Amino acid sequence: MRIAIIGYGGVGKALVQLLVDKKHYLKSKSIDIQLNYVIGSRGGIYVPKGIECNDLAEFSKNEKDITKFIPGGSKEVNFDLVLRNGDVDAIIEMTPTNKETGEPGMSHITRALENKIHVITSNKGPILLAYKKLNKIAIKNNVQLAIGCTTGGALPSINGGIIDLAGSEITSIEGVLNGTTNFIINEMEEKACSYYDSLKKAQQLGIAETDPTLDVEGWDTASKLLILTNVLMNEEKTLKDIKVEGITNLKSKDVADALKEGKKYKLIGKTTRTVHGLEMNVKLEKLEKEHPLYGVNAKNKAVRYVSDTLGELTIIGGASGVTPAAASILRDLINIHRGYRDCSN
Amino acid sequence: MRIAIIGYGGVGKALVQLLVDKKHYLKSKSIDIQLNYVIGSRGGIYVPKGIECNDLAEFSKNEKDITKFIPGGSKEVNFDLVLRNGDVDAIIEMTPTNKETGEPGMSHITRALENKIHVITSNKGPILLAYKKLNKIAIKNNVQLAIGCTTGGALPSINGGIIDLAGSEITSIEGVLNGTTNFIINEMEEKACSYYDSLKKAQQLGIAETDPTLDVEGWDTASKLLILTNVLMNEEKTLKDIKVEGITNLKSKDVADALKEGKKYKLIGKTTRTVHGLEMNVKLEKLEKEHPLYGVNAKNKAVRYVSDTLGELTIIGGASGVTPAAASILRDLINIHRGYRDCSN
Numbered sequence: 001m002r003i004a005i006i007g008y009g010g011v012g013k014a015l016v017q018l019l020v021d022k023k024h025y026l027k028s029k030s031i032d033i034q035l036n037y038v039i040g041s042r043g044g045i046y047v048p049k050g051i052e053c054n055d056l057a058e059f060s061k062n063e064k065d066i067t068k069f070i071p072g073g074s075k076e077v078n079f080d081l082v083l084r085n086g087d088v089d090a091i092i093e094m095t096p097t098n099k100e101t102g103e104p105g106m107s108h109i110t111r112a113l114e115n116k117i118h119v120i121t122s123n124k125g126p127i128l129l130a131y132k133k134l135n136k137i138a139i140k141n142n143v144q145l146a147i148g149c150t151t152g153g154a155l156p157s158i159n160g161g162i163i164d165l166a167g168s169e170i171t172s173i174e175g176v177l178n179g180t181t182n183f184i185i186n187e188m189e190e191k192a193c194s195y196y197d198s199l200k201k202a203q204q205l206g207i208a209e210t211d212p213t214l215d216v217e218g219w220d221t222a223s224k225l226l227i228l229t230n231v232l233m234n235e236e237k238t239l240k241d242i243k244v245e246g247i248t249n250l251k252s253k254d255v256a257d258a259l260k261e262g263k264k265y266k267l268i269g270k271t272t273r274t275v276h277g278l279e280m281n282v283k284l285e286k287l288e289k290e291h292p293l294y295g296v297n298a299k300n301k302a303v304r305y306v307s308d309t310l311g312e313l314t315i316i317g318g319a320s321g322v323t324p325a326a327a328s329i330l331r332d333l334i335n336i337h338r339g340y341r342d343c344s345n
Numbered sequence: 346m347r348i349a350i351i352g353y354g355g356v357g358k359a360l361v362q363l364l365v366d367k368k369h370y371l372k373s374k375s376i377d378i379q380l381n382y383v384i385g386s387r388g389g390i391y392v393p394k395g396i397e398c399n400d401l402a403e404f405s406k407n408e409k410d411i412t413k414f415i416p417g418g419s420k421e422v423n424f425d426l427v428l429r430n431g432d433v434d435a436i437i438e439m440t441p442t443n444k445e446t447g448e449p450g451m452s453h454i455t456r457a458l459e460n461k462i463h464v465i466t467s468n469k470g471p472i473l474l475a476y477k478k479l480n481k482i483a484i485k486n487n488v489q490l491a492i493g494c495t496t497g498g499a500l501p502s503i504n505g506g507i508i509d510l511a512g513s514e515i516t517s518i519e520g521v522l523n524g525t526t527n528f529i530i531n532e533m534e535e536k537a538c539s540y541y542d543s544l545k546k547a548q549q550l551g552i553a554e555t556d557p558t559l560d561v562e563g564w565d566t567a568s569k570l571l572i573l574t575n576v577l578m579n580e581e582k583t584l585k586d587i588k589v590e591g592i593t594n595l596k597s598k599d600v601a602d603a604l605k606e607g608k609k610y611k612l613i614g615k616t617t618r619t620v621h622g623l624e625m626n627v628k629l630e631k632l633e634k635e636h637p638l639y640g641v642n643a644k645n646k647a648v649r650y651v652s653d654t655l656g657e658l659t660i661i662g663g664a665s666g667v668t669p670a671a672a673s674i675l676r677d678l679i680n681i682h683r684g685y686r687d688c689s690n
Contacts, residue, residue, distance in 0.1 A: 164508075295637050310676065
């Protein structure tokens with residue numbers, strides 16, 4: 001399978017390293033992945049017979065400008081060239097997310113699919129804005145649009161809904177979808193500290209960003225919930241349809257009181273189909289220890305589906321970091337290689 | 346997709362009912378399933394253009410002898426006819442399990458695969474005895490052998506390992522794999538009753554069988570653990586390689602003492618790869634409330650994988666009963682229809 005990486009940041013580098021580390025494993029499974037292009041913001045690398053991943057992984061440890069990579073690095077190598085040459089089977093779209101326009105990911109994904117190239121993406125923007133439209137283009141061109149990395153990375157939330165519950169109708173989705181907020185709450189529980197002290201620690205550890213707004217005010221959870229809802233419940237909702245609350249008002253006394261009752265706070269994203277239509281919200285909930293999401297600790301994530309014929313399904317996992325995120329990209333790539341296709345929607 | 350049901354018991358009947366109930370849903374997903382044969386112990390039904398499932402579901406409510414079904418019922422309709430006619434794409438093998446010889450399932454599965462017919466089975470016998478050999482025949486003939494129903498029915502334990510962890514290597518498998526024993530322990534916790542009172546209740550409710558040996562002495566858990574281990578860790582172990590203990594010696598005092606400590610007993614099947622090789626055992630374990638399997642209550646089941654690149658994955662679910670079991674067969678059928686194939690082993 002010939003691939004192109006579009007957008008070469010932390011996850012892209014981890015993916016190249018993974019292709020090195022998993023070389024023998026992939027070979028033993030008869031999965032042949034050849035990296036023909038890496039496209040960054042200043043240019044790219046193109047080697048028609050495949051970039052030597054080992055060399056690129058070493059190069060990337062010290063050097064940011066991939067146009068200097070030999071052989072194949074050049075300022076002239078860009079996404080247009082990938083399409084013009086027509087020598088890849090799949091692109092990995094990992095450019096920075098823009099939730100207003102979806103660009104440049106939106107154009108990359110659309111054009112690749114129209115050119116009968118599979119797309120695997122970690123880019124939430126285009127998926128939030130236009131999943132249904134993009135998936136229609138994929139189906140029409142008999143290729144796949146794989147989005148596992150957009151809703152929890154290593155947590156197989158999309159696969160869980162599409163493959164593990166195939167033939168069932170999902171009536172509700174509920175999840176601990178953001179590892180950063182879960183870590184912060186966990187710290188408040190274990191250290192009996194304030195929200196701000198806990199946030200500061202998360203920032204020091206590189207778990208929370210300098211501007212943590214998207215995480216702590218619930219918008220990252222809302223984005224993932226929205227994608228899961230639109231994809232798995234066949235909807236076309238937008239972020240405006242979700243009532244969103246974050247964790248910034250959580251007091252250490254609330255956390256301590258809950259612990260005394262044997263309960264734990266979690267930031268829960270939830271979609272329920274009711275007689276009045278779909279209800280979607282993100283808010284703090286106090287879970288009893290019998291609740292399947294009670295044990296989702298630290299940076300872990302989880303999702304719980306209720307279905308008509310296959311009952312309840314709770315999936316807990318989703319190791320954080322660039323390597324698990326890259327591994328979730330590789331997972332999608334292998335499943336496409338195996339021939340899995342969701343052409344039923 | 347043209348199918349044959351081989352072995353028409355409770356799950357077979359539930360599957361026919363499901364094909365009735367899900368008719369519009371399947372049509373909306375462009376999944377066309379046509380039931381050409383039902384084969385029972387005394388003969389079968391054959392309708393070249395498809396059996397009317399609605400009529401068969403009604404018929405089966407009162408009548409056991411399917412050879413009386415009109416049109417198509419006959420004592421002359423058998424598995425050989427299915428192969429001779431060559432007019433099905435998949436068989437659903439659901440004959441009674443024999444863990445010594447695997448027959449008659451072993452022959453059905455082997456011959457179907459050799460005739461380039463997909464196989465979906467709920468029959469543990471042949472899978473316990475010869476999964477690797479059977480899957481090689483499937484790969485050679487470019488068809489699928491789907492076994493999701495053999496390791497927890499609605500619980501997507503096999504999918505979880507193959508698809509959700511694609512590209513990862515599984516280093517340990519741990520699960521609450523038997524709903525009956527989990528129900529019995531749960532009753533002992535909630536009613537503070539003895540093992541025997543709890544077993545009696547499970548039998549009255551039809552959850553435990555009249556002879557509960559396979560469940561309560563741990564052999565059902567061991568069988569499922571063995572299949573998961575051989576399939577997902579690429580092994581060829583047998584039941585003799587597993588150290589098996591059941592729940593029959595569990596005392597109500599032990600259960601009460603554990604609850605006081607905030608812990609719960611679970612019958613855990615576990616495979617771990619160690620420096621000395623594979624360790625496999627089934628035994629009662631006392632879990633803390635932070636353990637991901639702590640919240641697996643009543644008839645629920647769960648499995649937890651540890652992998653190299655995708656971290657931990659815990660899957661909780663698996664509604665019990667014939668309908669969820671049939672729904673797990675339908676799930677495998679739909680995933681085969683979608684084109685998913687695991688040809689990588």
